[in-house]
Amino acid sequence: xxxxxxxxxxxxxxxxxxxxxxxxxxxxxxxxxxxxxxxxxxxxxxxxxxxxxxxxxxxxxxxxxxxxxxxxxxxxxxxxxxxxxxxxxxxxxxxxxxxxxxxxxxxxxxxxxxx
Amino acid sequence: xxxxxxxxxxxxxxxxxxxxxxxxxxxxxxxxxxxxxxxxxxxxxxxxxxxxxxxxxxxxxxxxxxxxxxxxxxxxxxxxxxxxxxxxxxxxxxxxxxxxxxxxxxxxxxx
Numbered sequence: 001x002x003x004x005x006x007x008x009x010x011x012x013x014x015x016x017x018x019x020x021x022x023x024x025x026x027x028x029x030x031x032x033x034x035x036x037x038x039x040x041x042x043x044x045x046x047x048x049x050x051x052x053x054x055x056x057x058x059x060x061x062x063x064x065x066x067x068x069x070x071x072x073x074x075x076x077x078x079x080x081x082x083x084x085x086x087x088x089x090x091x092x093x094x095x096x097x098x099x100x101x102x103x104x105x106x107x108x109x110x111x112x113x114x115x
Numbered sequence: 116x117x118x119x120x121x122x123x124x125x126x127x128x129x130x131x132x133x134x135x136x137x138x139x140x141x142x143x144x145x146x147x148x149x150x151x152x153x154x155x156x157x158x159x160x161x162x163x164x165x166x167x168x169x170x171x172x173x174x175x176x177x178x179x180x181x182x183x184x185x186x187x188x189x190x191x192x193x194x195x196x197x198x199x200x201x202x203x204x205x206x207x208x209x210x211x212x213x214x215x216x217x218x219x220x221x222x223x224x225x226x
Contacts, residue, residue: 034213043119043218044159044202093158097211104214106158 002028002098006107013084013114021079021110023094030096033077035069038091050077084114116141119217121203127223132193136220138186138203147206148179150188152199153219159202162188193224 003026013019023033031052036044048069049057056069068080077096081088093109121138128134140148148165163170165177165186176189186203203217 032211036216044216046213046215049213091156095214103161106160109156109158111156 002026002096002103002105004030004094004096004105004107006094006110008110009108010111011113013112015085015114016083018080018082019084019112021081021092021094021112023077023079023096023107025075025096025098025105028096028098028100029074030077031074031099032097033071034095035067035077035079036093036095038093044093047079050079052077081112084112086114089113117217118142118215119203119205121217121220123218123220125221125223127225128193129225130193130195132224133189133191134193134222135190136188136201136203136222138188138217140184140186140203140205142205142207143184144208145184145205146208148186149204149206149214150175150177150186151202151204151216153202154199159204159216162201190222193222195224195226198222198224 005024007022033050035047037047038044046059047062050069050071052071058064071077091109091111094107095104097104119140150162151159152162153159163172165179167179169178174191178187200219200221202219205215
């Protein structure tokens with residue numbers, strides 16, 4: 001089946017630094033990827049929709065200058081958390097839709113801790 | 116009002132019990148409906164799609180009532196391995212649109 005590879009699975013960084021998270025579709029082309037964030041005991045909240053070759057669409061309340069999304073190819077989307085703060089500590093997860101079988105596949109998630 | 120609402124639980128049930136989860140959604144234009152399962156610190160995994168006619172997969176039965184904008188999941192003969200968070204998920208509309216997740220209902224099956 002369709003696989004989305006997400007890296008890193010876990011990262012600890014210092015406040016003020018930037019962290020890049022990668023999501024790669026391994027056996028299908030993903031023209032669109034979705035980025036979610038999940039705080040402990042909370043729902044997965046959609047942050048943005050990443051479109052190959054164009055600008056991402058951000059949900060209300062999500063700062064586009066803080067969460068930079070790049071979708072330069074049909075198989076790779078990246079989320080960069082810039083100038084990270086402890087309140088950015090969360091579980092970040094991507095999802096892509098396989099155009100052939102219309103299923104949604106999730107990456108394994110990235111647990112970010114900002115100290 | 117949240118787009119997808121669920122009772123967060125937790126539901127603590129003995130092995131073998133039957134448990135039901137409910138969910139409501141606010142967007143009447145929603146096209147597709149799912150139940151996902153999420154284990155602690157893991158990505159969500161599709162449990163089953165939900166159809167208007169109701170559908171069953173082994174011990175799991177899902178129902179959809181479009182008029183009431185209500186979705187349910189019934190788990191029969193609960194197993195210890197069913198312990199997880201169950202997420203009610205809605206697809207806003209057709210095409211390449213994102214899944215919208217409820218907060219999830221935590222289930223603990225106790226021996």
